Amino acid sequence: MSNKPKDLRLGLLYLGRSEYSKVIQLLESKIPLYVENKEFYYILARAFFYTGDISGAKLYFDRGQKIEWDIDSALYLGVLGLKRRDFNSSLRIWLDILDEDPNNIRAKRGLAALKKYSTIDDLDNFIRSKKIDSFVPRKPYRFSVSGIIALSALVFILVLGVIVVKTDTVEKVYTAITTKFFVQSKNSDVVDSDRDSGSYFILSELNKNFIDFSSQSEYSFSGAQIEEFFKISNNLFLQHKDNRVRTYLNLIKNSNANQQVKQKAEALESYLVDPTWTNFSDSITFKDVYRDTFQYENCFVKWKGKLSNLNIVDKKLHFTLLVGYDSEKILEGIVQVELNENIKIYENQPIEVFGQVILRDNKFYIEAATVMQYIIKEK
Incomplete structure (x- = not known):
């Protein structure tokens, strides 16, 4: 008989039946009893993952990884990074996996996808597709005894041949994907x-x-x-x-x-060209820059918000941008903006700022290149 606690055995049973809500109801209330149990968090995190609760899944996978890092949990976290549109996080996780297991096919698939789907729209469409399921371990299933016996017999007969063929095929497929990507990039119409x-x-x-x-x-x-x-x-x-x-x-x-x-x-x-208001298409949020300022230093952003604290200092316009507050519903953050133009803009009005993230004294501000303001008249 298994020495596994009854709660975990029952949780695995529900997980195998795809009864994810039962897993959550059973285990989430018992966290204090299993606070240092790696398997507990792995079972609970997968239940949240398959119900589509991204934040819950990430929370419990992260807790489990702090107890003991493992590749399967990392694979799930890589996909959760994609779902949260935190592509740098996914990239780092898959590279960490390949450092540990250079032949890990799921991590290789993840890296290949980031290279293949290079625009935000393409990535969004891919993330919503079923293809992303191949980046994580297979869903847990509960087999009957007869099914297990039959499957074991089949594996016993074919296992050596399958392992050899699969390993060789995976390496060739990945090489073909990456080679195709680099060749297409070099000969793309956008390259001059x-x-x-x-x-x-x-x-x-x-x-x-x-x-x-x-x-x-x-x-x-x-x-x-x-x-x-x-x-x-x-x-x-x-x-x-x-x-x-x-x-x-x-x-x-x-x-x-x-x-x-x-x-x-x-x-x-030194070869990079600055974007303009009209051709800028990147989506870099205030949260991105605030969380990892060094990564976004000198990058361009385009943020909407409300203008306040307008001043002229050394012939420059200085003001505070309340990012995301243009509709007065959500305040994403507060950032200082400097504009090297003496133009007419109005306080306490919505404004859209296009400019560069500049670091000064370990804080960032926006050196504006263009601003656009729509004046809302009082009724």
């Missing part, structure tokens, strides 16, 4: 002669150890992560997505990468 030099911003000619172990930095990455960030930067550059390129170069420049790698990043950065 001015970008040809971008194809040479690669790390293959450098020492494979890209790390400076003596440096103090904001971010600490593995060599594989740094190499992957550079590959993504290069491909985004070839697609003229320079604002997104900068987010990855910032990760490299503020990391434990060695000086040669950082010089490569700075060289690529």
Whole structure:
């Protein structure tokens, strides 16, 4: 008889029957009894995951990972990153998995998807599709005794051949996907002669150890992560997505990468072109910048809000932007804005600001390039 606690055995039974609400009802009230039990959190987190409760699933997967890190939980967290549109989180998780298990097919599928679906709309459509199910372990199922016996017999007969064929096929399929992506990027219609030099911003000619172990930095990455960030930067550059390129170069420049790698990043950065109001399409939120300012330094944002505290200092307009408060319903955050133009704008009115994230004294403000204001008349 199993030594597993009755609650966990019953939770697994409900999970296998896809009775996820029963799992949650059974286990969530018993957290104090299993506060240090890794399996408890793994069962509960999967129940939340399959009911579509993203925040609940992330909460309990994270708690379990703090007790003992495991690949299966990390795979779920990678997908949760996609569902939360936190693509950098997914990228880091999948790279961590591949550091531990270089042949993990689900992590490879995740990285391939980030490369293939390079626009927000494409990623949104992909995330809503069933294809994302292949990034996590199979759903738990409860088999009958006869079914288990039959399945065991089949596995016994075929297991060696399946393992050999599957391993070989996975490697070839992944190589084909990544090769196809890079070839298409280099020959895409969006790439012109001015970008040809971008194809040479690669790390293959450098020492494979890209790390400076003596440096103090904001971010600490593995060599594989740094190499992957550079590959993504290069491909985004070839697609003229320079604002997104900068987010990855910032990760490299503020990391434990060695000086040669950082010089490569700075060289690529020198080719970047600033976006304009009309061609800007990235979605960088106040929360993104506030949470990880170094990653978004010098990136451009376009935020709506309400203007307050308008002043003129050194012939510059200075004001406070209440981000997201243009409709006076949600306040996402407060940021200072500087505009090097003496134009007529009005306090306590909605405004849209397009500008660059600038770091000063460990705080960020927006150096505005363009502002647009619609005056709401009192009725």
